[in-house]
Amino acid sequence: MTYDLLLAPFAEFGFLRRALVGCLALSLAAPPLGVFLMLRRMSLSADVLAHGIMPGIAAGFWIAGLSVAAMSIGGLLAGLAVSLGAGALARATGGREDATLTALYLLALALGVAMVSLRGGAVDLTHLLFGSVLGVDDDALILMAGVSTLTLLALAPAWRPLVLEGFDPQFAASQGARGGTWHLLFLALVVLNVLAAFQALGTLMAVGLMMLPAVASRHWSRSVGGMVRAAVGIAALCSAAGLLLSFHLDVPSGPAIVLAAGGCWIVSVLLGPADGLLPRLFRRRHLAA
Template identity: 55%
Template sequence: MYDFLIAPFLHYGFMQRALFGSLVLSASCAPVGVFLMLRRMSLTGDAMSHAILPGAALGFLFFGLDILSMTIGGLAVGLLVALGSGAVSRFTVQKEDASMAAFYLISLAVGVLLVSWRGSSVDLMHVLFGSVLALNDEALALIAGIAVITFLALGIFRRALVAECLDPLFLRSVSRIGAPVHFLFLTLVVLNLVGGFQALGTLLSVGLMMLPAAASRFWSNRVGTLCLIAIVIAAVSCVGGLLLSYHASMPSGPAIILTAGIAYALSALAGRRGMLSSLLVFRRHKTA
């Protein structure tokens, strides 16, 4: 048991950095995913994860695999896509989901073309799927900084975020902070996707944000509890995924997201509000 669960993290520095980075990402991304889920914007997170690709690709074109330049590029383009899709949905007849889909598809195509233009298939795979086992000190510092910003923002604006999740129209009618809070929240989403991009790539970074959040919904309906459960599920998924990657020689990012997917399936089946519980309640009512 020691050799299987503990030894890989004690004997190898790259496993220690991967564990630290993924656990910090879990604590930062999972609560943001909960608010995305409560806002019924889960697919928006997926779209935004694709939208940061052109910015990261531009940073790669000019500076190579430099963390700071790719991060700044991804953040800038991600915010631009969020604002652009919001403007289209606000000032035209098109709904936000359609405009977001259009923007992220264009962004994804442009990003893949940019990376392919100057890079190799290895570079493209690194940008799309990341490499949590290759996290260096710069990447860890960036992830930790994003986590600190996220904790501060969620702590200060928690009530406003919850109010906007429950009734955004009411919040905007009684207060002027509705629109700024919405923009702040989109900024947090983009920031955490950029942080997740360092470890999981642009295609999988949203997985650590949404799968634990969706799984937590089967266990509670209180926002604070949902966030804590989502963090625990994300952390366990990261540890399990890294161990699976190490022992089975699998890619680390997909292994983490696959483990989170298994946690989601188990929660949907056996959670306090899952399918088995619903079936038991249905049978009780039927026999009563």
């Protein structure tokens, strides 16, 4: 029974193995970015960028259909345009960057959905919005592995500046940490990871594997390194669990993986040793006694 539930789907079906390998690759790179987004109070920015890539993906779909290369290039250009354009508009008009990002991502999402609807059918739109394990072909797998490798290599020199700026941006500026440069690099990495995730998770769910394990990790460690390790482990566990749920219950892979990550977050909130509800309750009772 255990073999049939947990191992047989991956042993028998190649598309599930490719999806698992791709999601595990994303689990190594996306959750650390999610931890830094959480520390920098930018958790919702990842969702904004995920929606911002939609017009570029739709343009790639117009040109070459469900081509990973065409949609990836279009999505990358659109994501960078939204992220960099929001900052430029905010500085030019004196407004807040988060308000500009909100306006741009709503416009981008609506435009992308309209573009796909004009040229494709309901199946194509569902695939782009919610992902599909069947869409993780060899090209998508190479993209996920390449983005994961690039992200880890880029985070090695960026680790200390990002941690320093996340906790004390004024001190980082006084030490010449070049926060603006690292911030742009960081946003580019977020866009790349969202872009790599959309094949399996869809544009609406792409940030789920990035943010939910990161948010859950704060209940398992109080150090940045500990949170990153916990987030990676939770993401890997949720990838396998979500794909199994998708296979056995016949639901889209993206929502299944995000639901599994949401379940891990709920367990972390309840049982996590760092500010979990039940450990805090027991500590209060012990002190009261």
